[in-house]
Amino acid sequence: MTYSYEPHHFEDFEVGQTFQSVGRTVTETDFVTHSMVTGDWTELHTNKEYAEDGNFGERVAHGPMTFSLATGLVYRCGFLERTVLAFLGMNYMDIPNPVFVDDTVSLEMEVEDAREISSRDDSGLVVIDSTMTNQEDTVVFEGDMKFLIKSRN
Template sequence: MPYSYEPHYFEDLDVGQRFESAGRTVTETDFALHSMFTGDWTELHTNKEYSEDGPFGERIAQGPMTFILSTGLFQRTGIVERTVVAFLGMNYMDLPNAIGIGETISCEFEIGEKRDLESRDDAGLVVVDVVTTNHEGEVKLEGDMKFLFKNKE
C-alpha cells in the first residue's frame, strides 16, 4: 500500500477501506517531551536504572503516549487533512505490549463503520479501526477511533 494519501471527505470513505501509515522510530526525546507535556514522570518511564530492574527490563512509553503516536500516524496519512471536524473518542483501546525507546512503529487503519447523523448535515460519523505494530510485527495498540468527517460541499 502507498504511504501518501489525499484528504478524504465522508463520501470518499467506504467500510472496509484500508490505509497504512509511514513508520516512525520512537526516541528518547519522545519520552522526555511526553513526560514534560503530561507531567507523568513515573519512574517506569523516566528512570533508566529503576526500570532496568522492573518488569519490562527497560523504560516503556506511557499508555497514552502509544495512543498519541497512533493518532499522529493517522494524521500523517493525509486523509484527515482539513476534512475532520472532530475526534469523538473511542469505543475501546487495548495496549497488549509496551513501546520501548528505539522501536519503529506503524499503523494499519480500516474504516469499520460509517453513518450519516440526523443531528448534522455537514459531517458524518466514521469509526476507524487501528492496529499499531512495531518493526517486528508485535501489536502495541488495537482500538477504534471515532471521527466526524466533513461532507463534500
C-alpha cells in the same frame, strides 16, 4: 494497502477501505517531551536504573503516549487533512505490549463504519479500526477511533 496523502471527505470513506501509515522511530526525546507536557515523570518511563529491575527490563512508553503515537500516525497519512471536524472518542482501546525507545511503529487502519448522522447534514461519522505494530510486527496498540468528517456539500 493504500497509502494516501489525499484529504478524504465523508463521502470518500467506504467500510472495508484500508490505509497504511509510514513507520516512525520512537526516540528518547519523545519520552522526555511526553513527560514534560503531561507532568508524568513515573520512574517506569523516566528512570533507566529503576526500569531495568522491572518487568520489562527497560523503560516503556506511557500508555497515553502510545495512544498519541497512534493518533499521530493516522493524521500523518493525510486523509483527515482539512476534513476532520472532531475526534469523538473510542469504543475500545488496548495496549497489549509495551513501546520502547528505538522501536519503529506503524499503523494499519480499516474503515469499520461510515454513516450519516441525522442531526447533521454537513458531516458524517467515520470509525477507523487501528492496529499499531513495532518493527517485529508485535501489536502495541489497538482501537477504533471515531471521527466527525466534513461532507463535500
